[in-house]
Amino acid sequence: MRRSGSLIFGLLIGLFLGVAFIRRRTASAERADLYFEDGSMLSLSNGSPGAERLLPLARQIIGQSRTA
Amino acid sequence: MDAQQALADLTEISSQIEAAVVFDDKGTVVGSTLTDGERFAQSAADLLAAAEGLKTGDSPLTQLEIATGEGSVFVVRDGKTTIAATTAPAPTVGLVFYDLKSALRSVKPAPKPRPKPAAKPKPKPAPKKTAAKKPAAPRTRKKPDAS
Numbered sequence: 001m002r003r004s005g006s007l008i009f010g011l012l013i014g015l016f017l018g019v020a021f022i023r024r025r026t027a028s029a030e031r032a033d034l035y036f037e038d039g040s041m042l043s044l045s046n047g048s049p050g051a052e053r054l055l056p057l058a059r060q061i062i063g064q065s066r067t068a
Numbered sequence: 069m070d071a072q073q074a075l076a077d078l079t080e081i082s083s084q085i086e087a088a089v090v091f092d093d094k095g096t097v098v099g100s101t102l103t104d105g106e107r108f109a110q111s112a113a114d115l116l117a118a119a120e121g122l123k124t125g126d127s128p129l130t131q132l133e134i135a136t137g138e139g140s141v142f143v144v145r146d147g148k149t150t151i152a153a154t155t156a157p158a159p160t161v162g163l164v165f166y167d168l169k170s171a172l173r174s175v176k177p178a179p180k181p182r183p184k185p186a187a188k189p190k191p192k193p194a195p196k197k198t199a200a201k202k203p204a205a206p207r208t209r210k211k212p213d214a215s
Binding site: 029034035044055062063065066 | 112119
Protein backbone atom coordinates (compact mmCIF):
# COMPACT_ATOMS: atom_id res chain seq x y z
CA MET A 1 0.00 0.00 0.00
CA ARG A 2 2.75 2.40 1.05
CA ARG A 3 4.85 1.34 -1.94
CA SER A 4 2.11 2.03 -4.48
CA GLY A 5 1.47 5.43 -2.89
CA SER A 6 5.10 6.46 -3.28
CA LEU A 7 5.05 5.13 -6.85
CA ILE A 8 2.07 7.34 -7.75
CA PHE A 9 3.70 10.30 -6.02
CA GLY A 10 6.91 9.72 -8.02
CA LEU A 11 4.96 9.51 -11.27
CA LEU A 12 3.16 12.77 -10.54
CA ILE A 13 6.45 14.55 -9.76
CA GLY A 14 7.94 13.21 -13.00
CA LEU A 15 4.90 14.36 -14.97
CA PHE A 16 5.06 17.82 -13.41
CA LEU A 17 8.78 18.18 -14.17
CA GLY A 18 8.26 17.00 -17.74
CA VAL A 19 5.49 19.52 -18.37
CA ALA A 20 7.57 22.32 -16.83
CA PHE A 21 10.56 21.37 -19.00
CA ILE A 22 8.51 21.32 -22.22
CA ARG A 23 6.83 24.64 -21.38
CA ARG A 24 10.19 26.22 -20.64
CA ARG A 25 11.67 24.98 -23.90
CA THR A 26 8.66 26.17 -25.90
CA ALA A 27 8.68 29.56 -24.21
CA SER A 28 12.35 30.18 -24.85
CA ALA A 29 12.11 29.22 -28.53
CA GLU A 30 12.89 32.32 -30.55
CA ARG A 31 11.02 32.69 -33.79
CA ALA A 32 9.37 35.15 -36.17
CA ASP A 33 5.85 34.56 -37.46
CA LEU A 34 4.73 36.67 -40.41
CA TYR A 35 1.04 36.74 -41.43
CA PHE A 36 -0.05 37.89 -44.89
CA GLU A 37 -3.33 39.30 -46.18
CA ASP A 38 -4.14 36.20 -48.25
CA GLY A 39 -4.10 34.08 -45.07
CA SER A 40 -0.65 32.60 -45.60
CA MET A 41 1.89 32.56 -42.80
CA LEU A 42 5.67 32.33 -42.72
CA SER A 43 7.34 31.03 -39.57
CA LEU A 44 11.07 31.58 -39.25
CA SER A 45 12.84 29.75 -36.44
CA ASN A 46 15.97 30.99 -34.76
CA GLY A 47 18.99 30.33 -36.94
CA SER A 48 17.29 30.94 -40.28
CA PRO A 49 18.64 33.92 -42.28
CA GLY A 50 15.31 35.78 -42.08
CA ALA A 51 14.95 35.38 -38.33
CA GLU A 52 18.53 36.55 -37.79
CA ARG A 53 17.58 39.88 -39.36
CA LEU A 54 14.36 40.29 -37.40
CA LEU A 55 15.33 39.03 -33.94
CA PRO A 56 17.95 41.75 -33.19
CA LEU A 57 15.41 44.43 -34.20
CA ALA A 58 12.80 42.86 -31.92
CA ARG A 59 15.27 42.72 -29.01
CA GLN A 60 16.07 46.38 -29.61
CA ILE A 61 12.36 47.30 -29.49
CA ILE A 62 11.82 45.33 -26.27
CA GLY A 63 14.87 47.02 -24.72
CA GLN A 64 13.60 50.46 -25.76
CA SER A 65 10.13 49.81 -24.37
CA ARG A 66 11.52 48.76 -20.99
CA THR A 67 13.95 51.63 -20.61
CA ALA A 68 11.60 54.38 -21.83
CA MET B 69 -12.02 57.12 -30.52
CA ASP B 70 -8.88 59.00 -29.56
CA ALA B 71 -5.75 56.83 -30.07
CA GLN B 72 -4.42 57.62 -26.62
CA GLN B 73 -7.71 56.54 -25.06
CA ALA B 74 -7.72 53.35 -27.18
CA LEU B 75 -4.21 52.50 -25.95
CA ALA B 76 -5.18 53.22 -22.34
CA ASP B 77 -8.13 50.81 -22.76
CA LEU B 78 -5.85 48.25 -24.40
CA THR B 79 -3.30 48.20 -21.58
CA GLU B 80 -6.12 48.05 -19.06
CA ILE B 81 -7.82 45.10 -20.78
CA SER B 82 -4.69 43.14 -21.69
CA SER B 83 -2.30 42.64 -18.81
CA GLN B 84 0.15 40.95 -21.19
CA ILE B 85 0.87 44.12 -23.16
CA GLU B 86 3.71 46.14 -21.67
CA ALA B 87 3.94 48.99 -24.20
CA ALA B 88 2.14 49.97 -27.39
CA VAL B 89 2.30 52.65 -30.04
CA VAL B 90 0.00 53.62 -32.92
CA PHE B 91 1.48 55.33 -35.96
CA ASP B 92 0.59 56.03 -39.57
CA ASP B 93 2.36 55.16 -42.83
CA LYS B 94 4.45 58.35 -42.61
CA GLY B 95 5.74 57.39 -39.18
CA THR B 96 3.68 60.00 -37.34
CA VAL B 97 2.85 58.78 -33.85
CA VAL B 98 -0.88 58.96 -33.20
CA GLY B 99 -0.73 57.54 -29.68
CA SER B 100 1.76 55.85 -27.39
CA THR B 101 1.99 54.40 -23.90
CA LEU B 102 5.65 55.47 -23.76
CA THR B 103 7.13 58.92 -23.43
CA ASP B 104 9.50 58.16 -26.31
CA GLY B 105 6.90 56.87 -28.72
CA GLU B 106 8.69 58.27 -31.80
CA ARG B 107 11.71 55.96 -31.35
CA PHE B 108 9.49 52.94 -30.66
CA ALA B 109 7.41 53.68 -33.77
CA GLN B 110 10.53 54.12 -35.91
CA SER B 111 11.96 50.78 -34.73
CA ALA B 112 8.62 49.06 -35.35
CA ALA B 113 8.48 50.56 -38.87
CA ASP B 114 12.04 49.27 -39.49
CA LEU B 115 11.00 45.81 -38.27
CA LEU B 116 7.97 45.86 -40.56
CA ALA B 117 10.10 46.92 -43.52
CA ALA B 118 12.63 44.16 -42.81
CA ALA B 119 9.81 41.61 -42.57
CA GLU B 120 8.31 42.89 -45.85
CA GLY B 121 11.66 42.12 -47.46
CA LEU B 122 11.30 38.45 -46.52
CA LYS B 123 7.92 37.84 -48.14
CA THR B 124 7.78 35.36 -50.96
CA GLY B 125 4.41 36.20 -52.56
CA ASP B 126 2.58 39.33 -53.66
CA SER B 127 0.25 39.46 -50.69
CA PRO B 128 1.03 42.32 -48.29
CA LEU B 129 2.14 41.65 -44.72
CA THR B 130 -0.66 42.42 -42.27
CA GLN B 131 0.69 41.26 -38.91
CA LEU B 132 3.75 39.73 -37.29
CA GLU B 133 4.99 38.34 -34.03
CA ILE B 134 8.65 38.08 -33.12
CA ALA B 135 9.23 35.93 -30.03
CA THR B 136 12.52 36.33 -28.17
CA GLY B 137 13.75 35.14 -24.80
CA GLU B 138 13.15 38.60 -23.31
CA GLY B 139 9.64 39.05 -24.70
CA SER B 140 7.61 39.35 -27.88
CA VAL B 141 6.99 42.13 -30.36
CA PHE B 142 3.65 42.33 -32.17
CA VAL B 143 2.86 44.53 -35.14
CA VAL B 144 -0.59 44.75 -36.77
CA ARG B 145 -1.25 46.88 -39.82
CA ASP B 146 -4.62 47.93 -41.19
CA GLY B 147 -4.46 50.24 -44.17
CA LYS B 148 -2.30 53.22 -43.28
CA THR B 149 -2.50 52.72 -39.53
CA THR B 150 -0.16 50.40 -37.63
CA ILE B 151 -0.07 49.32 -34.00
CA ALA B 152 3.03 47.83 -32.40
CA ALA B 153 3.24 46.32 -28.92
CA THR B 154 5.64 44.45 -26.67
CA THR B 155 4.80 41.71 -24.19
CA ALA B 156 6.55 39.54 -21.63
CA PRO B 157 7.89 36.14 -22.84
CA ALA B 158 5.38 33.44 -23.87
CA PRO B 159 2.23 35.55 -24.30
CA THR B 160 -1.14 34.19 -25.46
CA VAL B 161 -0.55 35.06 -29.11
CA GLY B 162 -4.14 34.87 -30.37
CA LEU B 163 -5.44 36.99 -27.53
CA VAL B 164 -2.80 39.68 -28.01
CA PHE B 165 -3.53 39.86 -31.76
CA TYR B 166 -7.26 40.10 -31.03
CA ASP B 167 -6.75 42.94 -28.54
CA LEU B 168 -4.44 44.82 -30.91
CA LYS B 169 -6.89 44.52 -33.81
CA SER B 170 -9.73 45.74 -31.60
CA ALA B 171 -7.65 48.73 -30.50
CA LEU B 172 -6.69 49.49 -34.10
CA ARG B 173 -10.34 49.35 -35.20
CA SER B 174 -11.35 51.78 -32.48
CA VAL B 175 -8.56 54.18 -33.47
CA LYS B 176 -9.44 54.24 -37.14
CA PRO B 177 -11.78 57.07 -38.08
CA ALA B 178 -15.28 56.13 -39.09
CA PRO B 179 -15.86 56.03 -42.89
CA LYS B 180 -17.35 59.18 -44.35
CA PRO B 181 -21.11 58.93 -44.81
CA ARG B 182 -22.29 58.71 -48.39
CA PRO B 183 -24.03 61.81 -49.70
CA LYS B 184 -27.75 61.41 -49.51
CA PRO B 185 -29.64 61.24 -52.83
CA ALA B 186 -31.81 64.20 -53.71
CA ALA B 187 -35.01 64.13 -51.73
CA LYS B 188 -38.04 63.04 -53.72
CA PRO B 189 -41.18 65.16 -53.49
CA LYS B 190 -43.41 63.69 -50.91
CA PRO B 191 -46.83 62.52 -52.09
CA LYS B 192 -49.72 64.26 -50.48
CA PRO B 193 -51.00 62.34 -47.53
CA ALA B 194 -54.34 60.67 -48.07
CA PRO B 195 -57.17 61.98 -45.96
CA LYS B 196 -57.31 60.14 -42.73
CA LYS B 197 -60.11 57.78 -42.23
CA THR B 198 -61.55 57.92 -38.83
CA ALA B 199 -62.95 54.74 -37.56
CA ALA B 200 -66.43 55.07 -36.24
CA LYS B 201 -66.47 54.57 -32.57
CA LYS B 202 -68.25 51.51 -31.48
CA PRO B 203 -71.00 52.18 -29.06
CA ALA B 204 -69.99 51.13 -25.64
CA ALA B 205 -71.47 47.84 -24.66
CA PRO B 206 -74.11 48.28 -22.03
CA ARG B 207 -72.75 47.31 -18.70
CA THR B 208 -74.61 44.56 -17.07
CA ARG B 209 -74.44 43.81 -13.47
CA LYS B 210 -74.75 40.38 -12.22
CA LYS B 211 -77.45 40.03 -9.83
CA PRO B 212 -76.17 38.90 -6.51
CA ASP B 213 -77.03 35.37 -5.76
CA ALA B 214 -80.01 34.95 -3.71
CA SER B 215 -78.33 32.16 -1.79
